[in-house]
Amino acid sequence: MSIQKLGFIGGGNMANAIIGGLIESGFAASDIMVCDLNEAQLTRFANAGSKTTTQAVDVMQWADAVVLAVKPQVLKAVVTPLAEYAQQHRPLVISIVAAIPSTSIDQWLGGNNPIIRTMPNTPALVKAGATGLFANERTSEAQQQFAEQLFSAIGQAVWVSDENLLHSVTAAAGSAPAYFFRFAEAMTKAAMTQNLSEQQARELIGQTMLGAAKMIMETDESIEQMCKNVCSPNGTTERAVASFESNHIDSIVGQAMTACYERSIELSEQLAD
Numbered sequence: 001m002s003i004q005k006l007g008f009i010g011g012g013n014m015a016n017a018i019i020g021g022l023i024e025s026g027f028a029a030s031d032i033m034v035c036d037l038n039e040a041q042l043t044r045f046a047n048a049g050s051k052t053t054t055q056a057v058d059v060m061q062w063a064d065a066v067v068l069a070v071k072p073q074v075l076k077a078v079v080t081p082l083a084e085y086a087q088q089h090r091p092l093v094i095s096i097v098a099a100i101p102s103t104s105i106d107q108w109l110g111g112n113n114p115i116i117r118t119m120p121n122t123p124a125l126v127k128a129g130a131t132g133l134f135a136n137e138r139t140s141e142a143q144q145q146f147a148e149q150l151f152s153a154i155g156q157a158v159w160v161s162d163e164n165l166l167h168s169v170t171a172a173a174g175s176a177p178a179y180f181f182r183f184a185e186a187m188t189k190a191a192m193t194q195n196l197s198e199q200q201a202r203e204l205i206g207q208t209m210l211g212a213a214k215m216i217m218e219t220d221e222s223i224e225q226m227c228k229n230v231c232s233p234n235g236t237t238e239r240a241v242a243s244f245e246s247n248h249i250d251s252i253v254g255q256a257m258t259a260c261y262e263r264s265i266e267l268s269e270q271l272a273d
């Protein structure tokens with residue numbers, strides 16, 4: 001079965017980022033249907049030319065591929081009533097929901113469903129997302145190719161063969177834009193104490209983060225060496241890096257990512273069946 005019609009159950013922050021990036025990459029808005037209980041959330045999708053509904057069953061009956069994009073805490077209640085439609089229509093199910101394993105989603109949808117679990121992130125909105133993907137054994141090669149094309153259209157798609165690695169992907173990518181935003185916020189505050197305006201700081205810091213990221217993605221130099229290349233002996237950068245080291249930056253970052261990883265496992269243990 002070819003996949004053309006893409007449905008979303010949940011039209012919030014992450015769905016909006018994915019849909020925005022897909023339309024920007026040329027995906028037809030009219031081939032997208034979004035379901036959300038909050039009609040205000042649906043307006044932006046309708047304005048972009050997508051179909052909208054407040055009934056998840058409409059998506060399940062219409063779409064060739066259904067993206068589950070509600071919060072983990074409500075997923076079971078949302079999908080369980082859709083089992084009969086999943087069994088009849090058997091769309092490809094793509095979950096962006098953190099922590100909930102494909103086995104639980106499959107059980108809640110009546111069994112034997114092709115499911116691809118993903119862990120995307122919000123830079124998808126500007127086609128610079130990073131997404132981890134895992135396919136259960138009922139997905140076809142064509143379905144896996146569709147998912148890869150979908151998430152490659154909005155950034156980098158990385159397959160994992162062990163679904164448990166999606167906990168690690170959550171810590172390293174799914175949640176990680178927040179780490180960089182928080183770091184940029186701290187840099188902006190510091191820059192403003194050094195008399196740059198907030199706009200000047202935003203432009204300089206944003207471009208520097210973008211440039212560093214492009215160097216990581218487009219060169220083969222180690223990240224450690226690229227850091228050393230900035231540190232002129234006895235210069236300015238050495239002082240900044242020394243300050244980071246004396247404040248145990250590796251420990252700070254490691255503790256944060258461990259907290260994220262452990263919360264993902266905790267949610268899985270709490271919510272999976």
Ligand SMILES: NC(=O)C1=CN([C@@H]2O[C@H](COP(=O)(O)OP(=O)(O)OC[C@H]3O[C@@H](n4cnc5c(N)ncnc54)[C@H](O)[C@@H]3O)[C@@H](O)[C@H]2O)C=CC1
Binds near residue numbers: 011012036041056072
């Ligand atoms: N925000 C992010 O950066 C990322 C989020 N995710 C995952 O994406 C999922 C959604 O997260 P966000 O978009 O941030 O949350 P959100 O709260 O912005 O969006 C969730 C949407 O689901 C809607 N909803 C709730 N119950 C519904 C129902 N019964 N039928 C239809 N829609 C319903 C809500 O009205 C809301 O608009 C979560 O499972 C999260 O773990 C994954 C990767 C990144």
Ligand SMILES: O=C(O)[C@@H]1CCC=N1
Binds near residue numbers: 098170174175
């Ligand atoms: O914070 C969360 O739970 C979601 C999943 C990854 C990013 N946001």
